[in-house]
Amino acid sequence: MASRIRVLAVVGLLLLAGCTGMGGSGDASEAQGGGDGAQMSGGDGSSQPVEADAGASDEAGESIQAGDAAADRAIIRNGRMVIEVENYSTTADAIAARARTTGGYVSDSNRELHRDGNETWYTGYIVVRVPSEEYEPTQSMVSKQGTVRSEETTTNDVTDKLVDLEARLTNLRERRDRLRTFYEQANSTEELLRIEEELSSVQSDIERLEAQKRSLEQRVAYSTLRVEIREPAPEPSAQQVPYHERSLVAAFLSSATDVYVFTRGLLVTAASLAPWLVALAVPVVGGRRLLRNRSLPLLGRRGGSESGTEGGGNGSDDPQRESTAAPDTESPDDQT
Structure with a gap:
């Protein structure tokens, strides 16, 4: 009986020791878990800037790669x-x-x-x-x-x-x-x-x-x-007034301007043609004088021959006229 009591006491002590160990290990694990949680939370808080820096570096790297790719494109x-x-x-x-x-x-x-x-x-x-x-x-x-x-x-x-x-x-x-x-x-x-x-x-x-x-x-x-x-084009001019509605002064000035333009055009044309007219007139006048000088001796010869023939004709006619006139003048004497 006493031995059974001892055995039960030893078993009860072992069970009590085991429960106590489990409780201590649970508290330790909780404390450790709290420490880990604190460490994890602290790690998360400190990792946020690190992750942000990593993201920025990745974006910079991607932009650089995109720039290189664009530069490599033809x-x-x-x-x-x-x-x-x-x-x-x-x-x-x-x-x-x-x-x-x-x-x-x-x-x-x-x-x-x-x-x-x-x-x-x-x-x-x-x-x-x-x-x-x-x-x-x-x-x-x-x-x-x-x-x-x-x-x-x-x-x-x-x-x-x-x-x-x-x-x-x-x-x-x-x-x-x-x-x-x-x-x-x-x-x-x-x-x-x-x-x-x-x-x-x-x-x-x-x-x-x-x-x-x-x-x-x-x-x-x-x-x-x-x-x-x-270059900027000039602004369009004002709408033209119909011809019959124009003022007399404007019509007169416009006509005078047209006359001036026409006269000036004629003068300019004459001035531009004057050298050509002179250049063409010189050979024409010279040719006419040359032809006239050659024709004068021929005309003189023709005039002398014509006068000779006319004089001979008149001499032959004069005796006939005298002979015919003589009887007429002597007829009164004969009658007396």
């Missing part, structure tokens, strides 16, 4: 601007000088003069090609020259086309190298001719694709800007 840019300025020549010269300063050039230009009565004004355009990095600064410079009426820019991404051309060129060059190797190893004339013909075709394709690639690269490297320049 883009052709063409622009058109319409501006109104006070002086066409000054603006066109300034744009051309800007293009040359930036390493570009003027590819085309045109200017047209308009006239309305006494008013004149110019319109036209100038096309410049500038390096791609100078396209936007050139646009800004042009916009400062006058009033911008319209502005547009078109882009064409030819990156894929350039990549395709480069891949085709690589394949064609490799094929050309193989053909050259086969050409050196050929043993018959027929085989040499066949390889040479194929090699010539491949070389032609390479040159054609290289020309296309150079053209695209040139268009990518230099952007095109067409600037249409317009």
